[in-house]
Amino acid sequence: MPSALPVADPAPADGSLPASALDGLGSRPFGMYVHVPFCAVRCGYCDFNTYTPGELGTSASPQSWLEGLRRELDLAASVLGVAPLVDSVFVGGGTPSMLGADGLGAVLDAVRSSFGLAPDAEVTTESNPESTSPEFFAGIRDAGYTRVSLGMQSAAPHVLAVLDRKHTSGRPVAAAREAFAAGFEHVNLDLIYGTPGERPSDLSASLDAVLSAGVDHVSAYALIVEDGTALARRVKRGELPAPDDDVLATYYEMVDAALSAAGLHWYEVSNWALAGAECRHNIGYWQGGDWWGAGPGAHSHVGGVRWWNVKHPAKYAAELVAGRSPAAGRETLSAEDRRVERVLLELRLATGLPSDALDPAGLSAAGDCAADGLLDPAQLAEGRCVLTPRGRLLADAVVHRLLP
Incomplete structure (x- = not known):
């Protein structure tokens, strides 16, 4: 981690x-x-x-x-x-x-x-x-x-x-x-x-x-x-x-x-x-699934709640011996937080991101990205945002354009 x-x-x-x-x-x-x-x-x-x-x-x-x-x-x-x-x-x-x-x-x-x-x-x-x-x-x-x-x-x-x-x-x-x-x-x-x-x-x-x-x-x-x-x-x-x-x-x-x-x-x-x-x-x-991260500093996510453990192994063990969770902090993701994370993560996959995960401004930006050779236009026409080889080199920039 x-x-x-x-x-x-x-x-x-x-x-x-x-x-x-x-x-x-x-x-x-x-x-x-x-x-x-x-x-x-x-x-x-x-x-x-x-x-x-x-x-x-x-x-x-x-x-x-x-x-x-x-x-x-x-x-x-x-x-x-x-x-x-x-x-x-x-x-x-x-x-x-x-x-x-x-x-x-x-x-x-x-x-x-x-x-x-x-x-x-x-x-x-x-x-x-x-x-x-x-x-x-x-x-x-x-x-x-x-x-x-x-x-x-x-x-x-x-x-x-x-x-x-x-x-x-x-x-x-x-x-x-x-x-x-x-x-x-x-x-x-x-x-x-x-x-x-x-x-x-x-x-x-x-x-x-x-x-x-x-x-x-x-x-x-x-x-x-x-x-x-x-x-x-x-x-x-x-x-x-x-x-x-x-x-x-x-x-x-x-x-x-x-x-x-x-x-x-x-x-x-x-x-x-x-x-x-x-x-x-x-x-x-x-794909935004559920997982439990166990161990010092490990991160977890279940049903839109994300948390992370204390980092030092001695503190981690001491919290558990005392009967307490080793979690140091957590956050509950809003619907918009989860949508943004979905764009950030699923766009990295070869299967791409369903275009219905984008808001109207993002959809317009997706069309511009396809015109610029960053997204596959044929896939976009079928409702998916899939990076081209050039788009993979600029994946972070594509994300920023899709989340204006």
């Missing part, structure tokens, strides 16, 4: 939700996000809610975090009443693979105990390639995980060095192959493009490596220099140049061309997959 939290209302100590939020619960897909806040080291570009052992000292541990997680999941089931079966689980971080196969198995057992899993549930864990092994993948596959997401970022050692990534350049591909050998059908590799010093040949080599691994899903993100990170401080001091927008656009086109040629279609601006391998959990986010 990103480090910055919204400013909103206090959350009730018992975690209770308004009746309006619970209306229809279970008729919509329900996801579970679990945030693991531990990392061996902090990457220079990362502003997520993570902590190294040196930062935590004795104030928190994986054991106290896991006990807090069990308490929060029990609280969640109580708050929701008849807890819906979980359609998707996503264990993120941080570095979930630091928990080991047994620890990740305990996480999934906690979800099963409090909620239960749908028979065809998608169960994903993020993993750092350096903290995995054939035994690790076999263990989490036996525990019930169905999908693995590996942080690769780049195949170029000098790019990894700028990002402060500690894995060796060949390890992510080897880890992906180990996951397949353990019986996983669905494996994702993450890429970051536009790192200072990355050359087109470096990105091409990274794409070749990804495709050689045979994965069925790739997430590729332009580097963002987040305030407060070590990378931001280096850019501010002039040690590194800021990412160049024109270079980022060129690199995005390179990514799209290579992955599309290999049969991985884009289904969200930054995500490509073979047919049927799309990440169902993330689609739930983009």
Whole structure:
């Protein structure tokens, strides 16, 4: 979860939700996000809610975090009443693979105990390639995980060095192959493009490596220099140049061309997959679904109510031991808030946004965007706003035009 939290209302100590939020619960897909806040080291570009052992000292541990997680999941089931079966689980971080196969198995057992899993549930864990092994993948596959997401970022050692990534350049591909050998059908590799010093040949080599691994899903993100990170401080001091927008656009086109040629279609601006391998959990986010975010700093959304937990693992565990919700704040979205978020999120999908989600000014702007080559005119004529390849490069600008 990103480090910055919204400013909103206090959350009730018992975690209770308004009746309006619970209306229809279970008729919509329900996801579970679990945030693991531990990392061996902090990457220079990362502003997520993570902590190294040196930062935590004795104030928190994986054991106290896991006990807090069990308490929060029990609280969640109580708050929701008849807890819906979980359609998707996503264990993120941080570095979930630091928990080991047994620890990740305990996480999934906690979800099963409090909620239960749908028979065809998608169960994903993020993993750092350096903290995995054939035994690790076999263990989490036996525990019930169905999908693995590996942080690769780049195949170029000098790019990894700028990002402060500690894995060796060949390890992510080897880890992906180990996951397949353990019986996983669905494996994702993450890429970051536009790192200072990355050359087109470096990105091409990274794409070749990804495709050689045979994965069925790739997430590729332009580097963002987040305030407060070590990378931001280096850019501010002039040690590194800021990412160049024109270079980022060129690199995005390179990514799209290579992955599309290999049969991985884009289904969200930054995500490509073979047919049927799309990440169902993330689609739930983009389509405004329900999910409970458990763990320090995790965000949740149920029926138009959004809340987020306290960030520090020690505070998180202490609140739950005291019998209180770990939520730090929450907000109830108005109908207009939800419409705006729908435009922001669904427009990113290849399926697009129904044009009836736009107000009259937005509909007029959509026509202008189609004339400018940003939206597909044929799709717009059929009532959907679908980004063109050029529109994907300017997705944020298109959103601003559709929400005048």
